[in-house]
Amino acid sequence: MTDKLIIFDTTLRDGEQSPGASMTKDEKLRIARQLERLKVNVIEAGFAASSNGDFEAVRAIAQAIKDSTVCSLARANDRDISRAAEALKGGNSTRIHLFLATSALHMEKKLRMTPDQVFEQARLSTRFARNLTEDVEFSPEDGYRSDPDFLCRVLEAVIDAGATTLNIPDTVGYAIPELYGNFIRNLRERIPNSDKAIWSVHCHNDLGMAVANSLAGVKIGGARQVECTINGLGERAGNCALEEIVMAVRTRKDYFGLSLDIDASQIVPASRLVSQTTGFVVQPNKAVVGANAFAHASGIHQDGVLKARDTYEIMRAEDVGWTANKIVLGKLSGRNAFKQRLHELGIEMESEAEINAAFAKFKELADRKSDIFDEDILALVMDESVTT
Numbered sequence: 001m002t003d004k005l006i007i008f009d010t011t012l013r014d015g016e017q018s019p020g021a022s023m024t025k026d027e028k029l030r031i032a033r034q035l036e037r038l039k040v041n042v043i044e045a046g047f048a049a050s051s052n053g054d055f056e057a058v059r060a061i062a063q064a065i066k067d068s069t070v071c072s073l074a075r076a077n078d079r080d081i082s083r084a085a086e087a088l089k090g091g092n093s094t095r096i097h098l099f100l101a102t103s104a105l106h107m108e109k110k111l112r113m114t115p116d117q118v119f120e121q122a123r124l125s126t127r128f129a130r131n132l133t134e135d136v137e138f139s140p141e142d143g144y145r146s147d148p149d150f151l152c153r154v155l156e157a158v159i160d161a162g163a164t165t166l167n168i169p170d171t172v173g174y175a176i177p178e179l180y181g182n183f184i185r186n187l188r189e190r191i192p193n194s195d196k197a198i199w200s201v202h203c204h205n206d207l208g209m210a211v212a213n214s215l216a217g218v219k220i221g222g223a224r225q226v227e228c229t230i231n232g233l234g235e236r237a238g239n240c241a242l243e244e245i246v247m248a249v250r251t252r253k254d255y256f257g258l259s260l261d262i263d264a265s266q267i268v269p270a271s272r273l274v275s276q277t278t279g280f281v282v283q284p285n286k287a288v289v290g291a292n293a294f295a296h297a298s299g300i301h302q303d304g305v306l307k308a309r310d311t312y313e314i315m316r317a318e319d320v321g322w323t324a325n326k327i328v329l330g331k332l333s334g335r336n337a338f339k340q341r342l343h344e345l346g347i348e349m350e351s352e353a354e355i356n357a358a359f360a361k362f363k364e365l366a367d368r369k370s371d372i373f374d375e376d377i378l379a380l381v382m383d384e385s386v387t388t
């Protein structure tokens with residue numbers, strides 16, 4: 001088993017399923033570029049068959065992104081899979097992610113299918129997808145609430161049909177860390193060909209345990225891919241938060257013993273970009289990316305940190321992209337300071353001309369407004385005429 005943990009970001013797909021978080025193609029593309037800078041291994045760009053807009057977003061992201069694998073979700077049917085393959089066509093490295101519910105509840109009440117029909121559909125659709133691409137992920141939706149015997153049967157068949165990643169979703173956030181970890185370990189031990197695929201965890205946060213469950217899936221279950229979103233964005237109470245899982249694995253390398261490709265210094269810019277784009281404010285006491293995550297207010301703590309930072313800090317703010325730089329932008333600020341702040345906010349412009357245009361707008365604003373906040377700068381550059 002490898003000691004590398006694959007980070008699969010689904011901000012643009014599961015994150016977007018959060019009510020009120022829908023994003024335009026250009027917004028998604030901007031976030032995808034930041035995720036690439038963050039060096040996530042896989043970007044789930046959307047659900048190509050769900051709408052023309054999502055199809056176009058997946059297509060644009062697959063064309064633009066070179067260093068991360070770009071993935072589209074698809075229901076386990078030929079139409080969805082073909083649509084995903086079409087949107088991903090020409091991408092540097094691409095993946096199709098199939099899902100089909102396997103819990104008794106979902107099969108009977110939602111799909112109105114028998115277990116045998118679900119088994120057959122899972123097998124055939126995986127084979128269909130595998131004929132279109134080398135990289136196929138299969139998710140048994142509501143996997144954690146599925147009967148383990150049935151799940152073993154389905155998972156063994158989809159591995160034989162060519163699935164390269166098996167993802168076990170805790171779709172409704174019902175799991176408990178130890179139980180979820182053991183659930184995955186048990187599946188891996190029982191399925192004869194289990195080591196032919198990478199095992200993945202996908203946890204929702206309904207009971208506030210998405211990160212803990214994902215970590216247990218990795219440590220106890222042996223999963224080597226975690227599905228997560230920036231700021232834990234996602235349906236209902238959200239998904240496993242990328243910044244938390246990454247910093248837990250990194251800070252406690254002594255315990256997990258896993259390596260990551262992530263450039264942690266891009267975490268805070270990614271968090272701010274997603275927050276600004278979706279309008280979902282990050283709570284101040286949110287781990288890693290909250291405004292107070294590295295603030296020390298009490299006298300005793302301040303004294304301790306001034307004497308030795310390790311007394312009350314287990315991570316460095318600057319390692320995750322917080323800047324100690326307190327330069328206040330205003331009408332006297334120069335182009336370099338403006339450019340640096342854009343970088344800190346996760347905005348990289350393609351050309352000098354774009355920077356000049358944005359800088360001119362900034363100067364115009366600074367003449368009218370004495371205090372320029374980060375939100376003003378983000379709002380200014382979100383204007384489509386300035387950057388894509």
Ligand code: KIV
Pocket residue numbers: 014099139140141142167169170171172202204
């Ligand atoms: O939560 C879930 O089950 C999902 C699947 C589509 C992977 O998001």
Ligand code: ZN
Pocket residue numbers: 014169171202204
């Ligand atoms: Zn999900």
